[in-house]
Amino acid sequence: MGAREALxxxxxxxxxxxxxxxxxxxxxxxxxxxxxGLLTGESxxxxxxxxxxxxxxxxxxxxxxxxxEAAGDPGAELREFQEFRDFRRWKDTAKDTPExxxxxxxxxxxxxxxxxxxxxx
Amino acid sequence: xxxxxxxxxLLSAAVASALAVLAAPAYALEAKISGQVNRAIxxxxxxxxxxxxxxxxxxxxxxxRFVGSEDIGSGLKAGIVWEVEYQSNDSDQVTLVGAPGxxxxxxxxxxxxxxVFFAGAFGQVTLGQGDGAMNGGIEVDLSGTQVIGYAGIGDxxxxxxxxxxxxxxxxxxxxxxxxxxxxxRLRYDSPKLGPLTISISTGSSNSxxxxxxxxxxxxxxIWYSSNLGAAGTLAFAVGFSTKDLDTVTPGSxxxxxxxxxxxxxxxxxxxxxxxxxxxxxxxxxxDSDFNYLKVGYKTGKHAFSADFGMGDDQVAVGDxxxxxxxxxxxxxxxxxxxxxxxxxxxxxxxxxxxFDDINILTVGSRIKF
Numbered sequence: 001m002g003a004r005e006a007l008x009x010x011x012x013x014x015x016x017x018x019x020x021x022x023x024x025x026x027x028x029x030x031x032x033x034x035x036x037g038l039l040t041g042e043s044x045x046x047x048x049x050x051x052x053x054x055x056x057x058x059x060x061x062x063x064x065x066x067x068x069e070a071a072g073d074p075g076a077e078l079r080e081f082q083e084f085r086d087f088r089r090w091k092d093t094a095k096d097t098p099e100x101x102x103x104x105x106x107x108x109x110x111x112x113x114x115x116x117x118x119x120x121x
Numbered sequence: 122x123x124x125x126x127x128x129x130x131l132l133s134a135a136v137a138s139a140l141a142v143l144a145a146p147a148y149a150l151e152a153k154i155s156g157q158v159n160r161a162i163x164x165x166x167x168x169x170x171x172x173x174x175x176x177x178x179x180x181x182x183x184x185x186r187f188v189g190s191e192d193i194g195s196g197l198k199a200g201i202v203w204e205v206e207y208q209s210n211d212s213d214q215v216t217l218v219g220a221p222g223x224x225x226x227x228x229x230x231x232x233x234x235x236x237v238f239f240a241g242a243f244g245q246v247t248l249g250q251g252d253g254a255m256n257g258g259i260e261v262d263l264s265g266t267q268v269i270g271y272a273g274i275g276d277x278x279x280x281x282x283x284x285x286x287x288x289x290x291x292x293x294x295x296x297x298x299x300x301x302x303x304x305x306r307l308r309y310d311s312p313k314l315g316p317l318t319i320s321i322s323t324g325s326s327n328s329x330x331x332x333x334x335x336x337x338x339x340x341x342x343i344w345y346s347s348n349l350g351a352a353g354t355l356a357f358a359v360g361f362s363t364k365d366l367d368t369v370t371p372g373s374x375x376x377x378x379x380x381x382x383x384x385x386x387x388x389x390x391x392x393x394x395x396x397x398x399x400x401x402x403x404x405x406x407x408d409s410d411f412n413y414l415k416v417g418y419k420t421g422k423h424a425f426s427a428d429f430g431m432g433d434d435q436v437a438v439g440d441x442x443x444x445x446x447x448x449x450x451x452x453x454x455x456x457x458x459x460x461x462x463x464x465x466x467x468x469x470x471x472x473x474x475x476f477d478d479i480n481i482l483t484v485g486s487r488i489k490f
Contacts, residue, residue, distance in 0.1 A: 021347030023316045026356045028257055029267035030181045032157050035455035037489045044456075044489065045153035045188075089196055 043098070156185030159268070161460075161485025163212060165278050168477020169285060170217040177208035178485055179276040181268050184233065197241045202251065204234040212483075213279030213292060233303060247308040250327070254308055254320035254340035255300040255360035259397045263356060263387040264417035265424030268487055269462035270448035272297040272383065272397045272413045274430050277483055283468045283476035288436065291479065294468055295432030295442040298399040298411050300362040300379050301326065301338050316347035326364065337365040342382075357384035366405050374405020381411075391419040395428075409435040417448075424450045439471025456489040 027034050037044045094100040159178045165171065177183050183206060190200030207230050214226040236249030260272045275292030283289040306324025320343075326336040342360020349355055359382030366374040381399030397413040410433040417426030430444040446464030453459075466479045 021316055021349040021352075021355065023313055024346055024348045024354065026261065026263075026344070026346035028260065029262070029265065030257075030260070030271070032155055032184065032186060033455055033458075033489045037155060038456045039490045040155060043153075045155035048152040048154060048187075048189075050151040089194070090192060 150189070150191040152187070152189035154185065154187050155489070156183075157181070157487055157489045158183045159485065159487035161212065161483050163215070163277060163481060163483045163485075165215075165217060165281055166480045167217050167281055167283070167285065168479070172215075172217055174210060174212070174215045176210045176212035176215060176277075178268070178483070178487065179208070179211055179213040179279070180271065180273065181487055182206040182208050182211070182231075186234075195241075197239060199239050200237070202234045202236050202238070206231045206233055212277050213275055215278070216280045216282070216287075218282075218285045218287070242312060244309060244311045247310075248306075250303060250305050251308070252303055253301045253306060253324070253338065253362065254310075254322035255342040255358065255362055256302055257299065258342055258344075258358035258360045259297045259299040259381050259383050259399050259411070259413075261356050261358050261383040261385050261397075262395050262415065263354060263385040264393050264395060264415055264426045264448075265419050265452070266415075266417060266426040266448040266450045266460070266462075268450060268458050269460040269483060269485075270415070270426060270428055270446050270464070272411075272430065273299070274413075274444045274446075274464070274466070277462075277464070278479065278481045281479055281481075283479065289468060289476075291442075291466060293436050294440060295430060295444055295466065296411065296435055297397065297413065297430075298379055298381065298401050298409065300340055300360065300381070301364060303327070304338060306338070316345050318344045320344060320360075325368075335368060337368045339363050351389065353386060353388040355384070355386050358382050366403075374403075377401060377403045377405070383413075387419070393417045393419065393426075407434055407438055409433060411435075422452050424448075424452070437470065440468065441470075442466065442468045458487045460485055460487070 033044075035044055036042050040046055091100070094103075159181050160183075161176050161178045163174045163176050165174065184204060185207070186202065186204040188200065188202050190198055193199050207228070209228045211226055211229055214229075232250055234249070234251040236247050236251040238245055238247040240246075260267075262271050274295050274297065275290070279292035280287075280290050282291075283294070304324050304326045306322045308320065308322035308324075311319040320341070322338075322340045324338055326333060326338055328334040340360060340362040342358060344358050346356040347354070360380075362379045364377045364379075366377055379399060379401050381397070383395065383397035385393065385395040387393040393416070395413075395415040395417070397411070399411045401409045403409075411431070413428065413430040415426050415428035417424060419425075426448045428444070428446050428448070432440070432442040434440055435442065444464060444466045446462060448460070448462040450458055450460045461482075461484045463482045464480070466481075468476050
C-alpha cells in the first residue's frame with residue numbers, strides 16, 4: 001500500500017469514527033485572527049458601510065404596521081409578514097457569523113433582564 | 122405555436138424570471154476593512170555566515186482585507202474579498218549571501234485574494250484570485266503555534282541555502298508541497314455535510330517564472346472539523362491536485378500531481394498532535410515527499426510545541442532534509458500574539474554529501490488591528 005492509499009485509509013477511518021461529533025468552524029491561525037482587533041474593537045473590522053442598522057430598526061414601519069393593523073389596515077399585516085420573512089432569510093444566511101452570535105447574546109440578555117426584574121428587591 | 126417560436130419565448134420567460142429574482146429588494150449590505158501587522162527579529166546561521174534580520178513573518182504576513190457582502194434575496198448572499206499583503210523584508214526572502222552586512226529584500230506588495238462569491242443553501246461558488254480548493258490542506262493545525270511554526274518550514278529563512286548555495290534553499294529542499302496555493306480559479310464548496318465540506322476548484326496558475334505561469338490546475342478535497350466533546354477537537358483535510366505542465370509549453374512534461382493531507386487533534390487537557398504528509402508525482406521530473414509531526418500543549422493564554430519535518434528527493438534524488446523546531450506563543454487576547462521559536466535544519470545528499478546545519482531563532486509579534 002503506497003503512502004497515498006495509507007493516508008486516505010487513515011483519514012477516512014478517522015472521519016467515520018468521528019461522525020458523531022458536532023461541527024465547528026476551523027480557522028487557520030495563519031489567517032487574520034477572528035474576533036476583536038486592537039484598534040477595531042469588538043467587531044474586529046472597520047465598517048465602511050452597513051445598512052444592517054437601518055434594516056434592524058423597523059420601529060417606524062413596525063409602528064405603522066401596528067397602527068395600521070389597529071386601524072384595520074390589512075396591508076400592515078402583510079408588511080409585518082414580509083419583515084418576518086426577511087428575518088428568516090437573514091437567519092438562514094447569517095448562521096455562525098458574529099452578527100448572529102450577537103443576536104443570540106442579545107436574546108439571552110433580554111431573558112436575564114426579565115428574570116432580574118422578577119426578583120424580590 | 123410552432124417550436125421555433127416556443128424556444129425564444131421560453132428563453133425570454135426564463136430570463137425574465139431570473140431578473141425578477143435578482144431585482145428583488147437588497148437586504149443587509151455591509152462592507153468592512155480589517156488587517157494585521159506581523160514583525161519579527163530573526164537570527165540565522167548557516168555555519169559560515171550569520172545575520173540578524175528585521176523581517177515580516179511570512180507564516181502570517183502583514184496584510185489588510187476589504188470584504189463586503191449583501192443578502193440579495195431568495196436565500197442568496199453575494200460578496201467580495203480583496204486581500205493584499207504588504208511586507209517589508211519578507212522572512213522567506215532574506216539571504217546570508219550577497220552584499221555584506223545585511224540582506225534587504227525591500228518591500229513587496231502582493232496579491233492574495235481578489236474574488237467574488239455567491240453563497241446559499243447550495244453551498245458557495247467563488248470566482249477570482251484566491252485559495253485553491255486544497256490550499257492549506259497540508260497545514261491543518263490546532264496547536265496554537267502556527268504563527269511561529271507549522272508545516273510551512275520554509276516561511277522563515279526559506280531563501281537561505283545550505284553551504285550558501287541558492288539551489289539548495291530551505292524552501293526548495295523541505296517544502297510542504299501544499300497543493301497549488303492561490304491562483305485565478307472557479308471554486309465550489311459544498312454546504313456543510315455534518316462536519317465535512319467537499320471542495321473543488323479549477324483554474325490557471327500564477328507565477329513569476331514563465332514555465333510555471335498559466336498552467337491548468339484542478340483540485341479536489343475534503344475538509345473536516347468536529348468537536349468530539351470529551352474526546353476533544355479534530356480537524357483534517359485530504360485532497361488531490363493536478364497541474365498540466367504542457368499547458369504553456371506542449372511536450373514539456375505531462376502532469377504534476379500532488380496527494381496529501383493533514384490531521385490535527387486537540388485534547389481537552391490541552392495536549393495536541395498534528396501530522397501532515399504530501400507526495401508529488403511529476404511526469405516531467407522526479408517524485409518527492411514531505412512528512413511532518415508536531416506535538417504541543419496549550420494552557421490558558423500559552424501554547425508550546427515541538428515539531429519535526431522531513432523532505433525527501435525535493436531537489437535531487439537522494440536528498441534528505443530534516444527539520445527540528447520548538448515554538449512558544451503567548452496570546453494575551455484575541456488580537457495579540459507574542460511568539461518565539463528556534464529551528465535547526467540539516468541536509469544530506471546522495472554520495473554522502475553533507476552541509477553545516479542552518480539554525481534560526483525568531484522572536485516577534487503579530488497584532489490584528
